[in-house]
Amino acid sequence: MNRSRAQSRTGLLMTTTGRTRRVITSILSGAATAGLMLLLPRVVGSTWKAVGDVLSQVPLWDLAALAVVWIGGLWSHSFVLAASLPGLTRRRGLTLNLTGSAVANVLPLGGAAGTGLNYAMTRRWGFSPAAFGGFLAVTTLLNVVAKLGVVAVALALVPFIHSASAFSATSLLFLPVPVAVAVVVWVLADVNVATAFGRAVDRLIRTFRRDHRSQLASTVPELRHSVLRVLRAGWRPMTVGMLAYLALQLALLWLCFQVLGISLGLPVLVTALAVGQLLSLVPVTPGSAGVFEVGTAAALVALGGDPAGVTAGLLLFRGFTYLLEIPVGGVTLAIWCWTHRRPAAREAVAG
Template identity: 70%
Template structure:
């Protein structure tokens, strides 16, 4: 029986990445056709990118990651910005190449943090706060876009946008309720336990709330500034990607596109939501009046930085970190960093 279960588990581990990879490739390959264009037209637009433009986009991309490192450092007292950047890129590199790779990226970050001398409890708090801030920042962008839709776009666009973003206000209010009132954390956790079964969220959500509030009371300023700067630089990168391709799209439209992109990254069907984000966000931009070929090219350029570039850069940083660990025999742990 054990041997049969092992074979089934092995098959699932093999089939899942293969299917996920096929879905990703299919979505990306058929992206132009899905919005009424062709790869020749998209390639023609992408061919306008110059080397200086790529250098400028790289600077903005790196600046965004550096801004986010302030959030990570504030979430784990004693963590340097450099190490925060290392955690961000190495975790993303793993998550972007594996189906449901977020768990593998988290496991890698846990190992790295432990090697640097931090406790399991400190990493637990770090994970709780960064996960919360990541989700809240995405929901915040989406909620703001939802509020601006009737002002910035047509009534028909508002109808479509409201249907797309409908769960967002509910999720935001539930998150605020949990943070404000521990009884809400218990109540919502118990309700989720009935749905998910064996999740033990009735016990975990209150602990998550207390740990999160403790860290946020001391680090809310750098967390807030870092996250706002990161999102602003993401929007700037998105705008520049279309600007260097000479694709005329207004800032309100691009902000809506960023909101759609943030929403779709919450759906981990493929590694890094690759394919899903490209098709969904491009379709949204075309629906808002964008040229299909230009929109597809601009979004592919943007995702080339925010998704694709993280893989080789994070992989190189992971290789360097691994080499240093072997060289130093695991490295001396910094006692001052232990939480």
């Protein structure tokens, strides 16, 4: 009896500690986001009044055209998601994208919460946990490779625009990312490496938790087989969809500056997109809000951009790729919840 009470107290304490930690994390993350956004114009040598004057020039029909390009990018990415989970329709892929992004853009470290939501949705649609695990592995790998691909293109343009300074401050911070990708590719290339990798992680986990019975030595090779099967079957729509998505992201960024009357060369825009992709790999704030804007604006100003114009253009771009995803994803999630609760409600009434 005493042991049971002690375990209950321990469990309650851990739950309370976890909630307290989440609240503190949320407060710190929100404060960091607000602070970075407030300081954004000053960091690049401008003011909010100057930025507002530039943004006030955008006509409503130009915003509508930008929205079409934004939607086109999301639709292109749905091809990647549909090919990563055999049996998933593009409409459902778009739903996963919007709802997951909405959660990730609101909550601190919201990527995990968005993944959990997407897992629940795919389970409701009848997909197995193993299928979702393969889907998550494939989409994560493709997204990271795509981001690194944009960075590689930008680095190739360094001699033409002298943009090395845009990457010098961040290159060492993100060195583990390509290393991790190389390890994943190595694991995918050889089943023996996959088994050895899983066994090594098992040992590492048991070093810290002796009572934990990890079975990654068998799970990792199974996941490798699933990932390779999906990649072999869907590499064409994945490639085309991802390239179209990146092209439309670049087009949206270009158009955001064009409607403001700011002309930036293609190499400069590619560099800006690459810096933003790098910064989004470490989501310190929800959706990298604040970090993305400050880092990318600083890079563009270093490349000769006007501080007020650069800040306004980036805010317009993020208005679509970050801010608009929250209400649109929220409405999409509400519709999904409503449509998937109605059958259960009818069954309860019939009973």
